[in-house]
Amino acid sequence: MTPTPPDAVTPGIDVVVDPDEALRANRANWDDRADVHAESAMYDLAGFVADPAAVSSVVREDLALLGPHLPGGTVAGLDVVHLQCHIGTDTLSLARLGARVTGVDLSPRSLEVARDLARRCGLEATFVEADAQHAADAVTGEVDVVYTSIGVVTWLPDLTAWAGSIARLLRPGGTFYICDGHPMLYTLDDMRSDVLAVRYRYFPTGEAEMWEDPTTYTGEDRRLAHPRTYEWPHSLAEILEALLGAGLRVTSFGEQRTVPWQAHPLMEPVGQSWAFPEPMRQWVPTTYSITAVKDG
Numbered sequence: 001m002t003p004t005p006p007d008a009v010t011p012g013i014d015v016v017v018d019p020d021e022a023l024r025a026n027r028a029n030w031d032d033r034a035d036v037h038a039e040s041a042m043y044d045l046a047g048f049v050a051d052p053a054a055v056s057s058v059v060r061e062d063l064a065l066l067g068p069h070l071p072g073g074t075v076a077g078l079d080v081v082h083l084q085c086h087i088g089t090d091t092l093s094l095a096r097l098g099a100r101v102t103g104v105d106l107s108p109r110s111l112e113v114a115r116d117l118a119r120r121c122g123l124e125a126t127f128v129e130a131d132a133q134h135a136a137d138a139v140t141g142e143v144d145v146v147y148t149s150i151g152v153v154t155w156l157p158d159l160t161a162w163a164g165s166i167a168r169l170l171r172p173g174g175t176f177y178i179c180d181g182h183p184m185l186y187t188l189d190d191m192r193s194d195v196l197a198v199r200y201r202y203f204p205t206g207e208a209e210m211w212e213d214p215t216t217y218t219g220e221d222r223r224l225a226h227p228r229t230y231e232w233p234h235s236l237a238e239i240l241e242a243l244l245g246a247g248l249r250v251t252s253f254g255e256q257r258t259v260p261w262q263a264h265p266l267m268e269p270v271g272q273s274w275a276f277p278e279p280m281r282q283w284v285p286t287t288y289s290i291t292a293v294k295d296g
Contacts, residue, residue, distance in 0.1 A: 011191060012200055012209030012231070019157040022208055022230035023106065023131060026155060030086070030107035032224040033216045037087055038113045040218035048089055049120045052096070057272040058260055059093040062149055062289075066177045069251060069291045070145070075099040079143040081169055083132040084152045088114025088125070094147070095123045102126040102143070104135045106155075133161040135169060142171035149179045150260055150287075154186065154231040157208065159238060163246035172296030176248060179289040182255065183235055185263055188284070193265035196280060201233050208232050217261045236288065248292035255285035 037043050048054050067073040076098030082091045085103030087110050095101045095118075103125060105111055111127045118125045130138035132148070133156055146166050156162050166176050189199035200209065208230040214223045243250060258273035263286065267274040275281050 010212035012211050014201065014205070014207045015210045015230075016206075017208050017210070017230055022157065025226065025228050025230060027106050027108075028226035029224060029229045030105075031109035032226050034087055034107060034110040034113050036216055036220055036222050036224070037218055040220060042218040043087065043089055045087075045089070045117060045120075048092075049117070052121070055093040055096055056089045058149055059090050059097075061273075062147070062177065062179050063097070065179065065252075065254065065289045066145075066147070066175075066291060069175055069177070069293075075145060078145055079141075080145040080147055081135065081139055081143050083135055083146065083148040083166075084155070085114060085127070086110050088117050088127065090149065091125060091127075092118055092121055092123050095125050096121075099145075100124070102128060102139055104128050104130050104132060104139065106131055132156060132165070133158050134165055136165040139169060142174065143169055144171065144174050146170055146174070146176045148177070150181065152178065152180050153234050153239060154181070156234075157232050159234060159242035160245065163242040163248070166243075167246040167248055167294055170248075170294040172294060174294050175251075176243070176292045176294070177290070178239075179256075179287055181259060181263065182285040182288050183233065183239075184284055185259070185286050186233060188264055190264050196264075196266065196276075196284065203235050204233055204238050240290070243290065243292050247294070249295055250290060250292045252289070252291045254289040256287040256289065257281050257285065259286040 078099050080094055080099040080101050082103045085091045085105045091101050091103035108129050114127050128138050146169050187198045187200045187202050189197045211229050212227050214227045258275045262274045268277055
């Protein structure tokens with residue numbers, strides 16, 4: 001993957017913005033990304049369709065962390081809601097592993113691609129257009145697992161609403177799982193390739209970071225019609241407090257050293273993931289993972 005040239009990006013600027021306006025901008029941006037990602041080598045939809053046993057690397061790594069917290073160590077036979085599912089490769093990977101899946105996403109174009117991918121794969125899946133903060137209002141019934149992974153909570157202004165919706169989606173005894181980019185990783189200056197330096201805010205203030213980036217993380221040099229996005233920094237404390245405040249019981253917490261995309265110019269490929277070279281790999285966590293249970 002080729003990182004976006006630094007001179008093509010306006011770095012994140014703290015702004016006060018109406019959340020609805022920000023989410024509309026983000027929806028338009030992810031609609032643009034959907035077609036680029038569907039044609040990208042990174043997502044390789046043709047390969048995913050051609051191999052009935054194909055499971056995304058994200059899901060393989062997540063299940064190593066999630067599996068010990070599930071009955072029988074597997075999602076097989078479980079009802080799963082996947083929040084912020086994008087074009088569906090991870091959702092359908094869960095389906096291939098035997099789960100009954102519902103994918104939820106803000107972007108209608110992403111969901112069109114996901115539904116078409118499910119049809120091409122011959123897999124059963126439901127895809128619902130909704131903001132992850134209010135997914136419980138759009139999904140019928142309770143489920144065994146709520147799953148969300150990689151590049152998720154920074155797109156959400158209100159983690160209290162998000163965690164409350166997760167609690168409503170889970171049936172008693174159900175499990176929530178998240179693996180996401182580490183808040184510390186997101187503070188780093190990703191415009192510099194010579195040093196690890198903190199540039200962006202770690203703690204939440206209610207303000208959003210506004211970005212202007214004409215391309216996307218899959219590396220193609222295709223310009224997006226809607227380059228502006230808004231993200232909200234959330235500390236680990238805020239994430240954990242939101243889940244605890246919704247009545248969920250945290251059962252595991254971890255921090256990892258790899259991430260599925262090149263989040264910083266100094267990162268190097270490690271298998272199908274990316275990591276900082278040694279000794280930097282020991283300096284900064286790149287992802288975190290949490291499991292939590294809704295007690296009956």
